[in-house]
Amino acid sequence: MENIITNKSQNENQEAESAPDKISETVYNSIFSRFFLETASIAMFTGRFFKEAFKPPYEFNELLKQSFSIGYKSLPLVSITGFIIGLVLTIQTRPTLAKFGAESWAPGMVAVSLIREIGPVITALIFAGKVGSGIGAELASMNVTEQIDAMQVSCSNPFKYLVVTRVLAATLMLPLLVIYSDAVGLLGSFVGVNLKGSVSLHLFMTQIFHSLEFYDMYPAFLKTFFFGFSIGIVGCYKGYNSNKGTEGVGKAANSAVVFASLMVFLIDMIAVQITSLFQK
Amino acid sequence: MADDTSVKPNTDDKQNDIAVIEMEHLKKSFETNQVLRDINMKVYKGENLVILGKSGTGKSVLIKCIVGLIDYDAGKLVIFGKDVAEQNQKELIEIRKRIGFLFQNSALYDSMTVRENLEFPLKRQLKKTPKDEIDKLVKEALDNVGLADTIDKMPSELSGGMRKRLGLARTLILKPEIMLYDEPTTGLDPITSREISKLIQEVQTKYDTSSIIITHDIECAKLTASRIVVLKDGICAAEGSYAELENSTDEWIKSFFFIINLDKFYERVIWKKELRIKSDWEYLLP
Structure with missing residues (x-):
């Protein structure tokens, strides 16, 4: 009898001990399985994009409309952020450089950091916030309202009309916005340099082109295509596959921004690694 | 089909008993929820088939299976004499081109004007049609539903009834042979509901379409139905004309019609206080 009671209590203890393990295992499995399912699903969505993008008929009018909406309408936001970044970066760098008597290096330093890294990444993040969430919410809302x-x-192809055009527009517009943002940022830097000194535009530009090499520009420019593509794909994926219901619209917009921003950092990290491989 | 409630369908509107849609043992589940358990049904050429049933009985799922928005799990679906399961993608598209679908909330494209909403399916299906011809078709479609003066408006500027009519115009512009209506009068006041029901009837007469109308609106069913099928627990529980089903001896069918009549009565009293109370009571009575 005692043995039976002891065995019973041992079993109960074992069950009690294994319960949290089971829960954590279930949570672990569900998180991982969801992660892999989501990754596979995005990969299939991207595959479908390439399949549909090269197959006629092409939606040129919609592509132009989306390029206008995604690119042109983002200009004010990109201008403001670009200008402020250039200005702030110059103002912040100046005192440190002054300690070493190297104030004249400020335009070159700001230009390199702006063109190589800060300009593309900040513009892409702003783009993800504005365009990624917009695409996610718009497509999710279209999904909800059937x-x-x-x-x-x-018998139209909604994927071609809605997804292909938006992803292409995002991929093509972001690099242009980054070039524009870099230019506005340098203007901000010029203003920053002249707040506590007097530097002519000619001297400012000469210093910039002295510091910059072609090698600084083209990897930074190339990666913006990938930023734009990932923001477009994530926004479209989240919107196109959103849950029905108004809650789904909010979730799609929110997760589009979060995932797109994450993708920007991830692609940036990979791009930097690849670039450093070819660096002398 | 329940034996005691099955009655021979009214064949007045059927043309030579040609079935344009045939369903045999159609089944559809969503995870553990079996929505369509065993659907056996035929839609004949030139008839308006109304499907009634409580919410969640799979009425909308059924017509979404027909149009290909949802894949069915098992059974046989034959449209225009062709088994859907045996068709390739191109052949399915050709079948779907002959089917029109009016969504519950009209599903108008928010970012497009009324004109663009109508042009959208036309430009994609009639690719080589000249612009003048498209303009003519758009104006004709809008005239048919009495919305000619809204051509440059946005859908958000239209009332619920106008949106429904525009949805109908967009569907009819491609001249479908089968029309599927998903709760066409839901969310509309009784007067607009009646207008839409009459429009459905007119469409059937003018374009000689075969239609499936999913509705809770008993007045809509009364005005439009050549034949009614009642769904219960994922099967066809009863079939017949409006009069036949209303006078059915089956308790469930009787209660179903009574509850719907009663709901409609209250709705009319709330929505249309200007109606004579006598006409409302008349409506409630069989």
Whole structure:
């Protein structure tokens, strides 16, 4: 009898001990399985994008409309952030350089950091916040109101019309916005330099081009295509596959920004590693 | 089909008994929830088939299976004499081109004007049609639903009834042979509901379409139905004309019609205080 009671209590103890393990195992499995399922799903979505993008008919009018909406309408935001970054970077760098008597290096330093890293990344993050969330919310809202189903029923291809055009527009517009943002940032830097001194535009530009090499520019420019593509794909994926219901719209917009921003950092890290491989 | 409630369908509107849609043992589940358990149904050429049933009985799922928005799990679905399961993607698209679908909330494209909403399916299906011809078709479609003066408006500027009519115009512009209506009168006041029901009837007469109308609105069913099928727990529980089902001896069918009539009565009293109370009571009575 005693043995039976002891065995019983041992079993109960074992069950009690294994319960948290089971929960953590379930949570662990569900998080990992969800992560892999989501990754596979995005990969399939991207695969479908490439399949549809090269297959006629092409939606040129919609592509132009989206490029205008995604690119041109982002200009004010990109201008303000670019200018402020250039200005602040110069003002912050100046005292440190002054300690070493190297104030004249400020334009070159700001230009290198702005063009190589800060300009593309900050513009991409602003782009992810504005465009990524916009695409996510718009497509999710179309999903909720059955507009995507309506396109499918009328034998149109909603993926081609909605997704391909938006992803292409995002991929093509972000590099242009980054170039523009870099230019505005340098203008901000010029203003910053002249706040406590007097440097002519000619001297400022000469110092910049002295410090910059072609090698500083093209990897930074190339990676912006990948930033734009990932922001477009993530925004479209989240919106196109959102849950039905108004809650789904908010979730799609939110997760589009979070994932797109994360992708920007991830791609940046990979791009820096690849660039450093080819650096002398 | 429940034996005691099955009655022979009214064949007045059927043309030579040609079935345009045939469903045999159609099944559909969402995870553990079996929505369509065993659907056997035929839709004949030129008839308006109304599907009634409580919420969650799979009415909308059924028509979404027909149009290909949802894949069914098992059974046989034959449209225009072709088994859907045996068709390739191109053939399915050709079948779907002949089917129109009016969504519950009209599903108008928010970012497009009324004109662009109508042009959207036209430009994609009639690719080589000249612009003049497209303009003519758009104006004709809007005239048919009485919305000619809204051509440059945005959908957000239209009322619920106008949005429904525009949705109908967008569907009809491609001249479908089968029309599927998903709760066409939901969310509309009784007067607009009646207008939409009459429009559905007119569409059937003018374009000689075969239609499936999913509705909770008993007045809509009364006005439009050639035949009614009642869904219960994922199967066809009863079939017949409006009069036949209303006079059914089956308790569930009787209660179903009574509850719907009663709901509609209250709705009318709340929505349309200007109606004569006599006409409302008339409505409630069989």
